[in-house]
Amino acid sequence: MSRIGLQPIIVPDNLTVTISRGLISVKSAAQELTQLIHRDIQVSQKDNTLLVKVVRTSRKSKALHGLTRSLIANMIFGLVKGFTKTLEIQGTGFRVTPKGAGLELALGYSHPVVFNPPPGIKLEIKDTKFIIVSGADKYLVGQVAANIRRFRSPDAYKGKGIRYLNELVRLKPGKAAKAAEA
Numbered sequence: 001m002s003r004i005g006l007q008p009i010i011v012p013d014n015l016t017v018t019i020s021r022g023l024i025s026v027k028s029a030a031q032e033l034t035q036l037i038h039r040d041i042q043v044s045q046k047d048n049t050l051l052v053k054v055v056r057t058s059r060k061s062k063a064l065h066g067l068t069r070s071l072i073a074n075m076i077f078g079l080v081k082g083f084t085k086t087l088e089i090q091g092t093g094f095r096v097t098p099k100g101a102g103l104e105l106a107l108g109y110s111h112p113v114v115f116n117p118p119p120g121i122k123l124e125i126k127d128t129k130f131i132i133v134s135g136a137d138k139y140l141v142g143q144v145a146a147n148i149r150r151f152r153s154p155d156a157y158k159g160k161g162i163r164y165l166n167e168l169v170r171l172k173p174g175k176a177a178k179a180a181e182a
Contacts, residue, residue: 002066009050009073012080017050019043024072028079031120031136035075041068078136085145087131088167091160094152095128103131107152107162115151117144130165 011017011026018025024043025034037043040061042053052069054061077083089096089105097104102116103123117123117133121144124132133145145164154161154169163169 002062002069005052005054005065005069007069009052009069009076011045011048011050011076013048015076015079017045019045024075026072026075026079028136031079033075033079033137035068035071037068038064041065043068043072074138075136078138082134082136083138083141084132084134085141086165087133087145087148087162088165089129089131089162090154091152091158094160094162096125096131097128098123098125103148105148105151108160113151115148131162 014028016027018027022037022039023034024037025032027033038061040054040056040058041064042055044051044053050072052065052072054065089107091108093106094108095106097106099114100116101123102114103125105113105115107113118140120137121133121135121140124134126132131148133141133148135141135144149162149164152161154163154167156169156172157174159169159171
């Protein structure tokens with residue numbers, strides 16, 4: 001059994017949880033998140049707590065036990081507090097400006113890159129060098145941040161590009177450093 005899967009999930013009063021055949025739905029005043037449940041896993045609700053149980057014991061269902069519990073807990077946490085990822089843009093002339101609900105990024109290409117977020121994701125710009133991706137769905141926030149980062153990944157020699165906040169980019173030595181070693 002999974003130790004994480006055995007822990008009960010406490011549901012706040014401002015959220016409503018609906019469990020139907022193979023699907024769990026958590027709803028707040030503004031948003032709703034849904035998650036598929038594997039047939040070997042059973043979710044039961046008692047008052048304001050959720051319990052995740054294994055129906056059929058197998059190696060796969062033991063692994064899905066903790067995963068399902070974590071996914072449901074992340075849905076509840078996302079609707080209560082939300083998730084954020086911060087991206088940092090480094091490089092001369094690299095900047096970001098708002099364009100409607102999306103972003104326009106100047107990343108050294110011959111054209112500006114325009115990015116429109118999916119529904120449920122909010123993008124903020126801070127000092128033209130930071131992008132804050134926020135939303136209730138943890139997976140979607142991480143995926144949108146990864147998609148934005150992919151437009152210009154950090155360069156291996158100078159570190160220019162888009163990186164996560166506090167991401168450590170290991171720089172390679174250039175030609176001059178190699179020549180000095182010899």
